[in-house]
Amino acid sequence: MIEVEVKVKIDNKEEISKKLKELGFKYIKKKFQEDIYFNGIDRDFKKTDEALRIRDEDGNFFITYKGPKLDNISKTREEIEVKIEDKEKMRKILKKLGFKEVPPIRKIREIYKKGDIEASIDEVDSLGTFLELEKPVKSMEEKDNALKEILTILKALNISNDNIIRKSYLELRGSQ
Amino acid sequence: MIEVEVKVKIDNKEEISKKLKELGFKYIKKKFQEDIYFNGIDRDFKKTDEALRIRDEDGNFFITYKGPKLDNISKTREEIEVKIEDKEKMRKILKKLGFKEVPPIRKIREIYKKGDIEASIDEVDSLGTFLELEKPVKSMEEKDNALKEILTILKALNISNDNIIRKSYLELRGSQ
Numbered sequence: 278m279i280e281v282e283v284k285v286k287i288d289n290k291e292e293i294s295k296k297l298k299e300l301g302f303k304y305i306k307k308k309f310q311e312d313i314y315f316n317g318i319d320r321d322f323k324k325t326d327e328a329l330r331i332r333d334e335d336g337n338f339f340i341t342y343k344g345p346k347l348d349n350i351s352k353t354r355e356e357i358e359v360k361i362e363d364k365e366k367m368r369k370i371l372k373k374l375g376f377k378e379v380p381p382i383r384k385i386r387e388i389y390k391k392g393d394i395e396a397s398i399d400e401v402d403s404l405g406t407f408l409e410l411e412k413p414v415k416s417m418e419e420k421d422n423a424l425k426e427i428l429t430i431l432k433a434l435n436i437s438n439d440n441i442i443r444k445s446y447l448e449l450r451g452s453q
Numbered sequence: 454m455i456e457v458e459v460k461v462k463i464d465n466k467e468e469i470s471k472k473l474k475e476l477g478f479k480y481i482k483k484k485f486q487e488d489i490y491f492n493g494i495d496r497d498f499k500k501t502d503e504a505l506r507i508r509d510e511d512g513n514f515f516i517t518y519k520g521p522k523l524d525n526i527s528k529t530r531e532e533i534e535v536k537i538e539d540k541e542k543m544r545k546i547l548k549k550l551g552f553k554e555v556p557p558i559r560k561i562r563e564i565y566k567k568g569d570i571e572a573s574i575d576e577v578d579s580l581g582t583f584l585e586l587e588k589p590v591k592s593m594e595e596k597d598n599a600l601k602e603i604l605t606i607l608k609a610l611n612i613s614n615d616n617i618i619r620k621s622y623l624e625l626r627g628s629q
Contacts, residue, residue: 318494319551329550340537342546359543361516362536370518370533374505375495 281423282352282411283431285440290398290406294387296434297396302389310334311383313368314447315376328445329376331367338364347417351424352443382446394427401446408436457599458528458587459607461616466574466582470563472610473572478565486510487559489544490623491552504621505552507543514540523593527600528619558622570603577622584612 287293298304311333316322322329326345331338337360344355361367372378382401389396397409410430412423428438442449463469474480487509492498498505502521507514513536520531537543548554558577565572573585586606588599604614618625 317550327549329546340543340546342549344549357542357546357549359546360538366533366535367516370505370516370535373503373518373520373533374493 278356279347279414279417279420280352280354280356280411281414281420281427282354282409283350283424283427284352284407284409284442285431285436286442287398287406287408287436290400293408293434294389294398297389300391300430300433302391302394302396305388305390308334308386308388309383310386311381312446313364313381314379315371316379318375323448328447329371331361331364331371333364338362338367340367346443347420348424350438350441350443351427352445353420353424379447382450384446394430396430399446404446404449407442407446408434454532455523455590455593455596456528456530456532456587457590457596457603458530458585459526459600459603460528460583460585460618461607461612462618463574463582463584463612466576469584469610470565470574473565476567476606476609478567478570478572481564481566484510484562484564485559486562487557488622489540489557490555491547492555494551499624504623505547507537507540507547509540514538514543516543522619523596524600526614526617526619527603528621529596529600555623558626560622570606572606575622580622580625583618583622584610 313331315329317325317327328341328343330341332341339358340361341356341358347353368378384399384401387398393412395411397411399407399409401407410427412427414420414423431438489507491505493501493503504519506517508517515534516537517532517534523529544554560575560577563574569588571587573587575583575585577583586603588603590596590599607614
């Protein structure tokens with residue numbers, strides 16, 4: 278699966294939340310997420326633009342691989358995610374295999390949905406507040422249309438394309 | 454967790470099954486297991502005596518890391534296992550990370566239990582029939598007693614210690 282994804286920094290959370298609702302987005306729920314990232318064994322994921330992470334989402338655990346970004350505007354990339362039953366054991370397996378752990382990224386994520394577009398307002402520990410707009414697509418052909426759709430929403434929210442951030446929270450923290 | 458484990462090749466399945474029951478083992482169930490093994494990224498698991506595998510057990514999936522063997526008699530080693538929700542996605546993640554897959558090992562496993570000792574009669578595709586006796590222990594201190602206990606059962610089954618095989622099914626097939 279390919280995740281077409283755009284991220285912007287915001288400083289007006291309440292306003293964005295109100296506007297999302299005006300645009301037809303529905304508030305779904307608030308989640309606490311802790312992401313444990315790992316660096317590669319034979320290559321530096323910072324250089325190859327990949328990611329390997331264990332996510333703890335309110336006590337549900339996932340392992341996720343993210344491939345390199347696929348265009349120059351968005352954070353669109355291949356994403357493969359599997360639900361797992363135990364966080365600490367998976368963490369131990371990855372360490373035994375030789376992956377190097379970096380300090381976890383913690384955030385509170387408010388999720389809104391309109392059709393298959395997901396909007397997340399993230400309050401990220403020590404980094405601030407961000408909006409992510411995301412749409413899953415099945416093929417590279419659908420990617421461009423999905424990106425256009427997301428940029429239209431961004432415009433309707435009065436957010437300029439100049440505010441788009443392609444860096445991950447990990448890169449923004451500068452500790453990978 | 455440490456798995457104290459001894460394996461022997463057998464050619465008299467019915468007899469062993471009968472003797473296990475006479476020794477107080479209870480027949481639990483029969484399972485179909487398909488094990489997909491992977492070789493290391495930065496090291497050859499054949500040389501480091503490690504293993505990474507995805508197990509499909511009647512449609513339940515697990516990822517398992519096994520550390521090097523801890524003594525010269527048995528197959529005792531550290532084992533870390535996590536239940537996962539999807540086999541194909543996990544397989545894809547491991548391949549993307551750079552692990553190399555080898556052809557799967559398939560077997561039908563009949564499980565017997567007596568207390569915390571598990572006896573498995575394995576009919577392994579193209580390799581034949583084997584008996585595995587296994588006891589999980591928490592520390593290295595308990596390891597030696599568990600091994601003695603298992604060797605006593607082997608003796609009661611009229612199986613000589615000379616028949617003990619320390620190689621994995623993967624090594625026996627010679628295709629790792």
